[in-house]
Amino acid sequence: MSLINNMLRDLDSRHADTAEGSLPADVRPLPRPAGASRGPGTALLGLTFLVAVAAGAWWWLHSFEPPAPVVQQPSPAPASPAKPQVPPPVAMPEPPEPAPAAKPPAPKAAAAVPRDNKQRQHVPEVQGDTGLRLTTALAGAVPAEPAARSSVAAAADAALPTRIDKSPHLASARDRAENEYQKGFNLMRQGRAADAVGQFHAALREDPTHVPARNGLLNILVENHRLTEAEEVLRQGIGQPPVNLSWVVSLARLRIEQANTAGAWEVLQGHARIGAASSDFQGLAGVVLQKLGRMKEAGEHYQAATRIAPDNPRWWVGLGVAMEAEGRADAAREAYQRAKALPGLSPELAGFVEQRLR
Numbered sequence: 539m540s541l542i543n544n545m546l547r548d549l550d551s552r553h554a555d556t557a558e559g560s561l562p563a564d565v566r567p568l569p570r571p572a573g574a575s576r577g578p579g580t581a582l583l584g585l586t587f588l589v590a591v592a593a594g595a596w597w598w599l600h601s602f603e604p605p606a607p608v609v610q611q612p613s614p615a616p617a618s619p620a621k622p623q624v625p626p627p628v629a630m631p632e633p634p635e636p637a638p639a640a641k642p643p644a645p646k647a648a649a650a651v652p653r654d655n656k657q658r659q660h661v662p663e664v665q666g667d668t669g670l671r672l673t674t675a676l677a678g679a680v681p682a683e684p685a686a687r688s689s690v691a692a693a694a695d696a697a698l699p700t701r702i703d704k705s706p707h708l709a710s711a712r713d714r715a716e717n718e719y720q721k722g723f724n725l726m727r728q729g730r731a732a733d734a735v736g737q738f739h740a741a742l743r744e745d746p747t748h749v750p751a752r753n754g755l756l757n758i759l760v761e762n763h764r765l766t767e768a769e770e771v772l773r774q775g776i777g778q779p780p781v782n783l784s785w786v787v788s789l790a791r792l793r794i795e796q797a798n799t800a801g802a803w804e805v806l807q808g809h810a811r812i813g814a815a816s817s818d819f820q821g822l823a824g825v826v827l828q829k830l831g832r833m834k835e836a837g838e839h840y841q842a843a844t845r846i847a848p849d850n851p852r853w854w855v856g857l858g859v860a861m862e863a864e865g866r867a868d869a870a871r872e873a874y875q876r877a878k879a880l881p882g883l884s885p886e887l888a889g890f891v892e893q894r895l896r
Contacts, residue, residue: 715745722754731758747778756788765796781809787818790826799829817847824856833863851880855887858894871895 709717722737735758741751752775759768772789775782786809793802803826806813813819824839837860843853858873874891877883883891 711744712748715741715748715751717741718744719748719751719754722751726754726758731762734758742774746774749782752785760792765792768792769796776809781812783809783812783816783819786813787816787822790822794826794829799826802826803830814842815846817843817850817853820846821850821853821856824853824860828856828860833860836860837864849880851877851883852887854880855883855891858891862894 718737718741722734722741725731725734725737735755738751738755738758741748742755745751752771755771756768759765759771769789769792772785772792775785776789786805790802790805793799793805803823806819806823806826809819810823813823820839821843824836824843827833827836827839837857840853840857840860843850844857847853854873854877858870858877861867861873862870871894874894877887878891878895
């Protein structure tokens, strides 16, 4: 616009010089009347002004139009797609757990008798006690109690036990003894012999005729050289009918170990009738009588033992000793030869037999 204005002013100055330059110096042109028309320069100037005003108006109007939306052309896909960059996970706070709804209080009658399977599994079931099994079977079939109960019924329900315990009166003495014995047996397997002694004693208090409990207790006492206690346990066991012959033999041997040979013979003599058919009983009787110097009676018991168990070389050795003591050398030699021919002879007795046969 400044360039156009300069050109217009330059043209005006030229027209002025041309029009007024031909007049004399003292002659001045008269002023144009107000309504007279101007020359061509003035018209051109006005037209230029109008064009400039129109251009400015057009620019002003279009300068406030919102820009046209630019449509982005999709870029060509790369040859090898790059792995998307996954933003790191943002730890979101966990929503607070809803507060557990308050459970309505169960009626007192619901705690009286166990109804679910889990409780029924803990109810003891003792073999032979049909009453207990019947109670257990009915425990899961109790109908739901009504909501409204009288005070008398509620008090009666509160007095019922919540569970059935295995009390001593629910089982027989034999069952209780077996239970204590199993505890002691498990303790022995764990190497806790001292604790097992108490369990075996408890089993015998419940049932004095429980043979495994007494044998287990005897083994521990003998291995720990508690012979006096072991003798008492054997004596009490022999006093329980029916008489256990193995305990009679064990008590006699125990008394021999304690140098009480007369006491050993007393035990054997008191049970001679039930031991008549036992080779161990007859052979031990021969040993006891031999120690007491009663060789003839000892020979008789050795002969009885060899008749019952002819394959036991020990009794043949004992018989040979008894026959030799009575002066019956041929019978003694025959007995020694029988012992030598049988297997199972200990090295000590084998050496003794070889010496006697020379």
